[in-house]
Amino acid sequence: MEFDAATLVGAFDRAGIVAFAFSGVEVGVRRNLDVFGLLVMGVVTATGGGVMRDVILDRLPLILAHPDYLAWAVGGATAAAVLIWRRARYPRFVLRVAEAGGLGAFAVAGALAAVGAGLGWSGAMLLAIVTAVGGGVIRDLLADRVPVVLHSEVNATAAGIGGLASWAAYDQSTSLAALLGLSAAALVYSAGAAFDLRLPRPAGDSRARRSKA
Amino acid sequence: MEFDAATLVGAFDRAGIVAFAFSGVEVGVRRNLDVFGLLVMGVVTATGGGVMRDVILDRLPLILAHPDYLAWAVGGATAAAVLIWRRARYPRFVLRVAEAGGLGAFAVAGALAAVGAGLGWSGAMLLAIVTAVGGGVIRDLLADRVPVVLHSEVNATAAGIGGLASWAAYDQSTSLAALLGLSAAALVYSAGAAFDLRLPRPAGDSRARRSKA
Amino acid sequence: MEFDAATLVGAFDRAGIVAFAFSGVEVGVRRNLDVFGLLVMGVVTATGGGVMRDVILDRLPLILAHPDYLAWAVGGATAAAVLIWRRARYPRFVLRVAEAGGLGAFAVAGALAAVGAGLGWSGAMLLAIVTAVGGGVIRDLLADRVPVVLHSEVNATAAGIGGLASWAAYDQSTSLAALLGLSAAALVYSAGAAFDLRLPRPAGDSRARRSKA
Numbered sequence: 151m152e153f154d155a156a157t158l159v160g161a162f163d164r165a166g167i168v169a170f171a172f173s174g175v176e177v178g179v180r181r182n183l184d185v186f187g188l189l190v191m192g193v194v195t196a197t198g199g200g201v202m203r204d205v206i207l208d209r210l211p212l213i214l215a216h217p218d219y220l221a222w223a224v225g226g227a228t229a230a231a232v233l234i235w236r237r238a239r240y241p242r243f244v245l246r247v248a249e250a251g252g253l254g255a256f257a258v259a260g261a262l263a264a265v266g267a268g269l270g271w272s273g274a275m276l277l278a279i280v281t282a283v284g285g286g287v288i289r290d291l292l293a294d295r296v297p298v299v300l301h302s303e304v305n306a307t308a309a310g311i312g313g314l315a316s317w318a319a320y321d322q323s324t325s326l327a328a329l330l331g332l333s334a335a336a337l338v339y340s341a342g343a344a345f346d347l348r349l350p351r352p353a354g355d356s357r358a359r360r361s362k363a
Numbered sequence: 364m365e366f367d368a369a370t371l372v373g374a375f376d377r378a379g380i381v382a383f384a385f386s387g388v389e390v391g392v393r394r395n396l397d398v399f400g401l402l403v404m405g406v407v408t409a410t411g412g413g414v415m416r417d418v419i420l421d422r423l424p425l426i427l428a429h430p431d432y433l434a435w436a437v438g439g440a441t442a443a444a445v446l447i448w449r450r451a452r453y454p455r456f457v458l459r460v461a462e463a464g465g466l467g468a469f470a471v472a473g474a475l476a477a478v479g480a481g482l483g484w485s486g487a488m489l490l491a492i493v494t495a496v497g498g499g500v501i502r503d504l505l506a507d508r509v510p511v512v513l514h515s516e517v518n519a520t521a522a523g524i525g526g527l528a529s530w531a532a533y534d535q536s537t538s539l540a541a542l543l544g545l546s547a548a549a550l551v552y553s554a555g556a557a558f559d560l561r562l563p564r565p566a567g568d569s570r571a572r573r574s575k576a
Numbered sequence: 577m578e579f580d581a582a583t584l585v586g587a588f589d590r591a592g593i594v595a596f597a598f599s600g601v602e603v604g605v606r607r608n609l610d611v612f613g614l615l616v617m618g619v620v621t622a623t624g625g626g627v628m629r630d631v632i633l634d635r636l637p638l639i640l641a642h643p644d645y646l647a648w649a650v651g652g653a654t655a656a657a658v659l660i661w662r663r664a665r666y667p668r669f670v671l672r673v674a675e676a677g678g679l680g681a682f683a684v685a686g687a688l689a690a691v692g693a694g695l696g697w698s699g700a701m702l703l704a705i706v707t708a709v710g711g712g713v714i715r716d717l718l719a720d721r722v723p724v725v726l727h728s729e730v731n732a733t734a735a736g737i738g739g740l741a742s743w744a745a746y747d748q749s750t751s752l753a754a755l756l757g758l759s760a761a762a763l764v765y766s767a768g769a770a771f772d773l774r775l776p777r778p779a780g781d782s783r784a785r786r787s788k789a
Contacts, residue, residue, distance in 0.1 A: 178513070179565055181509050181513075181514070182514060182564060183509075183513045183514045183564060184513070184514055184515070184561060184562035184563065184564040185562045185563055185564060186512075186513070186519055186520060186562050187512075187513030187514050187562075187564075188564075188565075190513060190519070191513070201419070205418055205419060205631055206627070206631060206636075206637060206640070207636070208421050208634050208635075208636065209421075210419075210420070210421065210480070211419060213489075214419070214477075214480075214482055214485075214486045214489065214490075215482075217483065217485045217486075220485055220489075231565065234565055235565040264640075267636070267640075269640055269641075270643065272640075272643045272646055273640045273643075276639075276640065276646075277640075287718075291504055291717055291718075292500075292504075292509065292510060292513065293509060294507065294508060294509045294720065295720060296607050296609075296718065296719060296720045297718060299612075299613075300604070300607075300609045300610070300612070300613030300616060300617070300718065301607070301608060301609045301610055301613050302610070306612055306616070307612055348610060349610035349611045349612050349613075350610065350611055351608060351609060351610040351611060351613075351614075352605055352614075352657065352660055352661040391726070392778055394722050394726075394727070395727060395777060396722075396726045396727045396777060397726070397727055397728070397774060397775035397776065397777040398775045398776055398777060399725075399726070399732055399733060399775050400725075400726030400727050400775075400777075401777075401778075403726060403732070404726070414632070418631055418632060421634050422634075423632075423633070423634065423693070424632060426702075427632070427690075427693075427695055427698075427699045427702065427703075428695075430696065430698045430699075433698055433702075444778065447778055448778045504717055505713075505717075505722065505723060505726065506722060507720065507721060507722045
């Protein structure tokens with residue numbers, strides 16, 4: 151039996167959608183949004199990166215063509231809203247794992263879409279980053295704060311590395327490209343989360359202002 | 364003589380553009396923008412939702428293909444700026460009616476565009492919402508505040524219901540779809556405005572922060 | 577030997593990309609972003625307007641098709657980050673000249689793209705403005721402030737005038753259109769910078785709030 155990389159990526163894609171929807175709802179609750187606002191935050195965070203990628207590539211966004219993805223996003227956002235509303239505890243560790251896999255799956259999807267459109271390594275890297283962090287950027291714009299990916303996360307670095315890995319392995323096989331990209335991005339992300347890695351920044355600027363929340 | 368639903372939707376479309384341009388200029392004045400800034404706020408609020416819809420559907424935005432729409436938006440924004448500048452009173456009730464009709468017309472335009480692109484009910488609902496509230500979201504992003512539609516308006520709910528109504532009636536006739544969608548959205552919006560309806564939200568979060576203005 | 581307007585526009589295009597990348601990094605440093613964040617701010621400010629134009633016109637963004645542009649943006653952002661990090665002085669006057677030429681080249685590129693898509697004078701003016709100021713608007717949204725172009729710059733006015741000049745001269749020759757558009761936009765921008773010109777605004781509003789930084 152042949153191993154099927156597409157199934158693996160698809161599974162992590164959906165896991166990532168649910169995990170990203172959670173993060174959108176969490177930010178929305180801090181802004182005192184109503185249930186529609188929370189739903190929007192969840193869906194937009196989960197699917198915004200893919201929509202940005204498809205708009206850039208002049209394709210009909212997947213979320214419109216495949217309502218299946220919309221259902222996972224709505225389901226994840228609803229679950230998050232209910233859990234937060236009832237002040238329930240939820241296993242953050244599971245969410246972190248889903249986020250790591252989701253980030254990798256999103257990076258692979260972006261890189262393979264770029265390759266499919268005839269783009270080179272820079273396009274694969276850029277679209278991997280857009281797909282993986284675009285949703286979070288829109289989430290933070292809606293929540294009126296500086297996107298966290300710009301100052302305290304390694305998500306974009308992880309997605310870019312994953313995208314490059316996918317691009318490099320694509321000539322061998324699509325399965326290998328998917329596996330390598332997913333693992334590379336998830337590993338860099340997990341290392342960043344585990345060791346609280348941050349990229350350096352020009353220091354000591356007294357005018358410096360961080361995000362408002 | 365046959366009743367022409369397209370004419371009705373077209374009329375409310377233009378009324379909505381003018382009313383939305385007013386709302387953009389009102390927000391811009393609170394941010395102390397210059398005349399170009401006010402014009403941009405008016406035009407973007409009035410036409411941003413349609414541009415987002417057309418970008419998503421890979422169509423040339425209507426505002427570029429039909430300068431007629433641009434003229435209504437510029438006219439509405441100019442009228443609003445002059446009235447506010449001269450501290451004139453203007454009939455808010457008329458604006459509210461134009462906004463209700465405009466919201467309905469925008470929702471119908473979004474839903475019918477989705478149907479025309481071969482999408483199902485979820486696409487019709489999503490694009491009705493994008494068309495109807497997209498301009499206001501861009502307005503609030505430019506004004507550096509959390510979009511009001513996410514925490515205190517029923518506009519998106521109204522647009523979504525209107526979009527679903529249009530989609531459901533489309534098999535009967537386009538005119539019926541337009542009429543039903545427009546009325547449903549305008550009714551929900553008007554009920555929301557009349558009774559100050561708000562969607563529920565997870566309460567009692569002491570970290571909650573509302574929009575800055 | 578025939579004078580080649582395309583070469584001139586191309587040169588100012590690249591000069592503008594570098595200058596705009598500097599402005600993005602400067603704003604990013606004030607927000608205490610990390611090196612990835614600074615790179616994103618530089619690249620997005622330099623190329624965001626062109627991406628918005630190409631997305632609206634349903635074309636693959638130039639930055640994806642021509643990695644050459646991406647290289648200039650990354651180079652400009654890196655240079656800016658290194659200079660600011662080392663607290664080096666850099667010649668602001670040279671940046672201002674590059675910005676003036678870049679604004680003109682961006683306006684010409686927007687107007688000619690509109691003419692190529694069969695649009696009229698309003699489309700040429702709108703896309704000249706989008707191309708020239710779109711990057712700065714995205715920069716300010718990411719930095720969580722009201723876009724400066726809306727309250728204190730004449731950049732958009734300059735770009736709009738340049739776009740109209742290009743459109744008007746296009747029937748004579750493309751070279752003339754490029755030269756006229758570039759000169760008109762650069763002149764209006766330079767006059768604005770030299771005399772600190774600002775557009776009027778409705779005054780005395782005690783509720784007025786300016787950008788946060």
